[in-house]
Amino acid sequence: MYTTFYGLNEEPFRLTPDPRFLHLAEPHREVLTSLVGGVLQRKGILVTTGPIGTGKTTLLHAALHFLSGETGGVPRLSTAFVTNPALSREELLEAILDEFEISCASSSKPRRLAALHEMLLGVQRSGGTSVLVVDEAHLLTMELLEEIRLLTNTDLHQEKLLQVILSGQPELLPVLRRPELRALKQRVASWSQLRPLSPPETRVYIGERMHAAGLRSVIPISGPALDAIHNYSQGVPRLINLLCDKCLWMGYNAKNKQIGQEIVQHAAGLLEISSASQEESLVEPAGARMSRTTLDLLIESLKRDRLSARE
Numbered sequence: 001m002y003t004t005f006y007g008l009n010e011e012p013f014r015l016t017p018d019p020r021f022l023h024l025a026e027p028h029r030e031v032l033t034s035l036v037g038g039v040l041q042r043k044g045i046l047v048t049t050g051p052i053g054t055g056k057t058t059l060l061h062a063a064l065h066f067l068s069g070e071t072g073g074v075p076r077l078s079t080a081f082v083t084n085p086a087l088s089r090e091e092l093l094e095a096i097l098d099e100f101e102i103s104c105a106s107s108s109k110p111r112r113l114a115a116l117h118e119m120l121l122g123v124q125r126s127g128g129t130s131v132l133v134v135d136e137a138h139l140l141t142m143e144l145l146e147e148i149r150l151l152t153n154t155d156l157h158q159e160k161l162l163q164v165i166l167s168g169q170p171e172l173l174p175v176l177r178r179p180e181l182r183a184l185k186q187r188v189a190s191w192s193q194l195r196p197l198s199p200p201e202t203r204v205y206i207g208e209r210m211h212a213a214g215l216r217s218v219i220p221i222s223g224p225a226l227d228a229i230h231n232y233s234q235g236v237p238r239l240i241n242l243l244c245d246k247c248l249w250m251g252y253n254a255k256n257k258q259i260g261q262e263i264v265q266h267a268a269g270l271l272e273i274s275s276a277s278q279e280e281s282l283v284e285p286a287g288a289r290m291s292r293t294t295l296d297l298l299i300e301s302l303k304r305d306r307l308s309a310r311e
Contacts, residue, residue, distance in 0.1 A: 002252035009214030013241040013248075017058040019065040021209050023237070025201040027194050028059060034192040035063040035165060039131055043189035044152060044160045047137075047176065048167045050194025053238030056167050059194070060133055063165075067129070076128025078119075083135045089147050096132060096151075117154045120161040131163045138168035142180060149184040196235030199227065205237065206244060220251070221259040228264040232273050243267055 003011060012021070024032070031048050038046040050056050060081075067077050080099030087095060093112055097104060104115040123130045134140065134148070154161050166172065170193075176185050197205055203226050210219050221229070225247070233239035246267040251259045268275065 002248045003213075005252045005255075006210075006220050006248060006257075007215055007217060008210065011245065012209040012213035012215075013245040015238060015241055017061045019058070019062040021212050022058065022062045023055075023205045023208055025197055025205065027197075028055060031059055031192040031194055032063055032066075034190050035059065036066050038190045039063070039067055039129060039163045039165075042129065042159045042163060044162075045148075045164045045166065045184070045188045046190040046192075047172070047188050048165070048192045048194070049138075049170050049172050051196065051236065052169060053236040054194040054196060055237045056194060057135055058237075060135060060165065060167055064131070064133070067131070076123060076126055078123045078128060078130045079133065080131070081133045081135070085134050085136055085140045085144060087144065089143060092144055092147060100130070116151075117161075120154055124159075124161055129163060130161065131165065133165045133167070135167050136169075137166040138170075138172040138175070140166075140168075140172075140175075142175070142178070145175070145181055145184055149181075149187065152187060197230075197237065197240075198235060199230045202226065202230040202233070202235055202240060205240060209241075209244075220257055221247070222261065224261040225259050225264045228261045228268075232264065232268040232275050239273060242271055243273065246271060 003009065022028075022032075027050075031050075035046055035048065037043075048056065048059070064077070064079055064081075078100060080096045082092070082095055082099065085092070090109070093109065093116075097112060097116060100116070100119055102115050102119050104112050106112065120130050132148075132151070140148075148164060148166075152160065152162055152164060175181070176188070206221065206226065206229070207219050221244075229240060229243050229247075233243055243264065247259045247263050250263050250267055251257075254263075256263070
């Protein structure tokens with residue numbers, strides 16, 4: 001396998017939302033900070049959007065990882081993660097109860113809602129936080145979005161019992177701006193957006209993933225090859241992952257210790273990824289990146305503010 005050939009412990013470009021490979025470029029840092037801070041401060045409804053493949057699901061898992069007790073977050077985090085929201089109203093409520101591990105023998109909606117409210121109160125009284133995460137939220141119908149708004153009516157006068165994260169493609173935004181959903185829009189406490197990576201961010205992204213996978217030397221991809229990867233992927237992390245993985249396999253099969261531009265071109269052709277023209281540049285150069293240590297300190301500060309408010 002190419003991992004041993006290139007001095008890696010594991011494949012660095014898998015398409016799984018593994019928080020270990022989290023890359024904190026500027027757009028990802030801002031979204032992650034917004035999600036973590038919004039939940040810790042019990043803001044209520046948070047919305048994050050981004051084009052296909054920019055890493056929304058990875059950020060959702062990373063946010064929950066930071067918020068979990070394993071990383072010193074809230075005392076208890078109870079999470080319902082809905083990944084396929086193409087449901088009816090009854091199916092959505094059932095999915096939420098299942099994800100929160102709430103047992104309710106009755107099929108009556110009022111009783112199911114009462115069971116959910118009891119669970120939310122129990123988590124709040126124990127000092128914890130309940131979070132409903134809806135991935136692919138652009139697939140939600142108007143009826144389901146209204147249903148989610150109604151679920152937030154269980155708030156106490158001091159704080160919100162249920163934190164809601166809606167994550168989806170940019171098509172979600174015009175839906176939330178429709179007049180019929182103005183009551184929901186008014187409850188959104190945070191709006192954040194992902195964008196593709198700039199050329200410098202693409203280089204850092206590739207390097208960080210390879211080093212996270214065990215690389216202890218300079219990355220085996222030439223400068224022109226890195227530029228070509230960005231040109232073909234246009235900074236979309238999912239496409240970067242696909243290209244890099246294919247390039248490493250092709251380099252290994254050819255016994256090339258260094259990935260050159262011609263390998264990237266061949267890999268892009270096999271993956272049917274077209275090169276973008278210079279006029280189609282999607283992003284501006286990014287500012288400074290935030291380290292994991294800095295983010296940890298920010299989260300600790302937000303947590304202290306929340307505890308002080310409760311006292």
